[in-house]
Amino acid sequence: MTARVVIASGGTGGHMFPALALADEIVRRGHRVALVVDERGRRWVTGDHEVHVVAAARPGLGVLGRGLGVAQGLVQCLGLLRRMRPSVAACFGGYASFPPAMAARLLGRPVVVHEQNAVLGKANRALAGFSRRLALSFARTDHAPALSERTVVTGNPLRAGFRAPVADAPQDGRLRIFVMGGSQGARVFSTVLPEALARLPAELRSRLRLVQQARAEDLDHVRQRYAELGIEAEIASFFDDVPRRLSGCDLVIVRSGASTVAEVTACGRPALYVPYAHAADDHQYVNALRVAEAGGGLVLRELDASPEKLADAINELANNPERLSVMAAAALSFSRPDATVALADLVLSVVEPDP
Known part of the structure; x- marks a missing residue:
């Protein structure tokens, strides 16, 4: 079965780099990917990935502003995901990942959350409660549930090229x-x-x-x-x-x-x-x-x-x-050099066919 995977991410490089690494791996396996990001996240995307920009809360806004951003984004994502009918949603944290994850949950689609840092971020803390799987980069992650079948360590997916062999130490004392x-x-x-x-x-x-x-x-x-x-x-x-x-x-x-x-x-x-x-x-x-x-x-x-x-x-x-x-x-x-493969395996393991 060819899966339709929605990948949602906040707009910083720390969120987007692993999200894009996962997208490349899933496409390499023959599945379809759609990235759902905010305006900040769009600037990191290169290549032929399908991209959808939605409204999201932003750092620095007050409670009312953040609430309006989430509400607007949720309405957009509900319409978007109804049309897409995704097999699974993989979410990487940050404000922009919250509306797509909520929309997937409301539409009965499985959600996988990935945390990049050794502290579970605020958005991911809210999403972890209803996610099918919570993937961690660090075995010890503050505020994360105990490791279990649902909470697993995959590592943090890397951009291509970060497996270069270590050079020998110089012989001139430099x-x-x-x-x-x-x-x-x-x-x-x-x-x-x-x-x-x-x-x-x-x-x-x-x-x-x-x-x-x-x-x-x-x-x-x-x-x-x-x-x-x-x-x-x-x-x-x-x-x-x-x-x-x-x-x-x-x-x-x-x-x-x-x-x-x-x-x-x-x-x-x-x-x-x-x-x-x-x-x-x-x-x-x-x-x-x-x-x-x-x-x-x-x-x-x-x-x-x-x-x-x-x-x-x-x-x-x-x-x-x-x-x-x-x-x-x-x-x-x-290090966990197999993080991209491990996370892709985890995301695809919870894929569900269209209801």
Whole structure:
């Protein structure tokens, strides 16, 4: 039987990347997919996927505004799903996933919810109660029901390419650092990291080979500061070859959104995580903590990330290559490279024919 799968997602990259990975896998298996997203989510979609944009609540709106957004979206989704007659709805959280999931439930269609973070998001908490399956990325997920036949761990689906082989360590004593900060770069890395590296011994600075993502408005400042410090650095606002950059570095300095954690661990890279301080439910800190507990990284809270503390952490790791190797192995063991396949299997296992 050819299934008709609705995939609903909030509009951030953290929601959309795994949703698109699942869509590609289900289409590869010969089934049909329709993406239901808000205006923010539409910008992430490329290729030939069928896309429907619906109204949704948005961050920053008051209670009345959010309620109106949900109501409008629900009316749209009820009409849309009646016409589509989906076999199953897979929902990835965020405000925009709520109306499609509710519409599927009201129309008697099975719902599968996927949580990317180590904290069950607010929308997913509401949806989990009536979902047929709840898929988790982390075995320990705050606010999630206990693991059971209904609540299972699949991991977080990845964009294509994040299974690159880990490069061998350089033989010239260089330390290759890759700095990522989300879709636009993190301001803390552009301001604090250069001053942290300035505090390193000159001998260590001379061995650094740095690749860093920075916001467009920070590029000139960051380049100039590294030049003053004599650090060999490549700075850009965007890299289109992240898997290669990850697999070719010795240490990653990153935020800890769910997709970032999945990508870094899939490439088996030791990481210094600096979680975004204002993430909902502090989920980035919990994501990073789970990796650190497994031995695959260190965590430095953003509000504690002074140049001195960041320099101490980098210096300690730079002078302990054995520890970096152990962390790399732990990160790879923590990863779930089969997450996309596992989630697709789970979604298709609850497919129901048209009533």
